[in-house]
Amino acid sequence: MFPDPISSGTPPVESPVSIDAHRQREIKWMALLPIVPPSQARKNKKVKRLLLEGVPSSVRYLVWCHLTDSKARAIPGVYAQLGKRQRVPAFSDIERDAKTYFPDQTQLHPLDGPLVSLLQAYLNMVPDIQYSSGLTSIAGHLLLLSPEEDAFWIFASMMDAHLRPYFSANTTQLEVDASLLSKAIEVNDPGVCKKLYVTFGIQPGDLARPWFSTLFVGTLPVEYLHRVWDVFLCEGVTLLFRVGLALVQCVRHLLLQATSEEAAMEYLVHPPLACLPSTADAFLNQALTMKLKDDDVRKQRVKMEAQLKRQTQSRTLSTNGPSGMQTASISLPKAS
Incomplete structure (x- = not known):
């Protein structure tokens, strides 16, 4: 996990001081990227520190290339x-x-x-x-x-x-993460958890799917979205849980007042802008400080996924025999 989270960020109207800070961050990134191999970037402390300080839009795509090591994957033609x-x-x-x-x-x-x-x-x-x-x-x-x-x-x-x-046609991972998200919401806010999953009867997957399968596109304003993606590309799926918990906290008062499942889902998937912190950095900070043990989430994901796969395979084998098993495939053309 990241070190101490950032404080709230840049004011809406950039002052000369904030413009200078933006340029300084840009310089730092351009100096750091050539000396940290992309394969090591996600574990590099300097990279993580700069991610928390911010990623200027002028270098964001280069930073994302680095964090995903996409250049190493690219096959010409x-x-x-x-x-x-x-x-x-x-x-x-x-x-x-x-x-x-x-x-x-x-x-x-x-x-x-x-x-x-x-x-x-x-x-x-x-x-x-x-x-x-x-x-x-x-x-x-x-x-x-x-x-x-x-x-x-x-x-x-x-x-x-x-x-x-x-x-995937196999929904195991989404089922696992939806279950873990509902448990994380219960730990952070039992009252809201009861309202969503008991009173309204919302299924865990109904909330996890529109958040996780879009990486919060359509839920967060673009600036907030890009800051979340900056850190997601380094931290991985555990950040999605944190962002979800932060959104629940942001609209908590609306959820407790909601009188229908439809209203609650609308607040969660399309939260009113007024409910969010005033800056993207402040929202990211809120997500990073949510009560969640990232290592526990990672371990539980592996354990629950393996358990569900065993159950699914047993059902498939009993129904279709060994020929019913399928494996993921990639179909690459020959490079020109």
């Missing part, structure tokens, strides 16, 4: 070759969701535009992935910051390192 394959079944859904999630970013809408091209390539490369709009929302935000091919490899790295199980 593969992205172009993937784009030449036949259209994936979700093609029209991607086009629709691009307009829904990014109505003002018209460069992402065309059938031959970067967003459709990126997801077309990825779904051709990893055919076992089940399409959902969360893929479009995540890929679209990467494209707003990164050149298309770089965004593709960052996206592929994020998926493999953290997110791919959320989009």
Whole structure:
């Protein structure tokens, strides 16, 4: 986990002092990135310290490349070759969701535009992935910051390192994380937990899915979202639990007053801006200080996932025999 969390951040209107601090952070990042190998960046104390200080938008895509080690994954010519394959079944859904999630970013809408091209390539490369709009929302935000091919490899790295199980036909990982999230909410706020899961009967997956499978796109303002992603790419899925707990805390008074499941879910998935801390750094600080033992979450994830997989495999074998077992696949073209 990170060291002591940051204090609340930059004022809304940048003063000469904050502009100078921004430039100093930019200089620090440009000096640090060449000397810390990407494969070691997520464990480097200097990188973590700079992440807490902030990531200037001018270098954010470079920092994300570094944290995901996406350059090492990139195979020359593969992205172009993937784009030449036949259209994936979700093609029209991607086009629709691009307009829904990014109505003002018209460069992402065309059938031959970067967003459709990126997801077309990825779904051709990893055919076992089940399409959902969360893929479009995540890929679209990467494209707003990164050149298309770089965004593709960052996206592929994020998926493999953290997110791919959320989009599998096997829902084990989402079930595990939804259960762990509900337990974390109970530990932090038993009253809210009872209201959500007992009084309203909300299923754990109904809350975890719109948060985790979109990385909070559509829930958090863009500046807040990018600060969460800065740290997520270093810390991994445990940060998603922290962000969820922080959001519950932000809208707690509304949840306790809510009279329906629909109202409660609306507050959680689309929290009123007035309920959030005034800056992105202040929100990140709130998330980092939530009561949660990251190592315990990691251990419980592994334990519960293994248990669920054993149960699922037993059911599959008893129903279909050994031939019913499936493994994840990747379909890469030959590099040109």
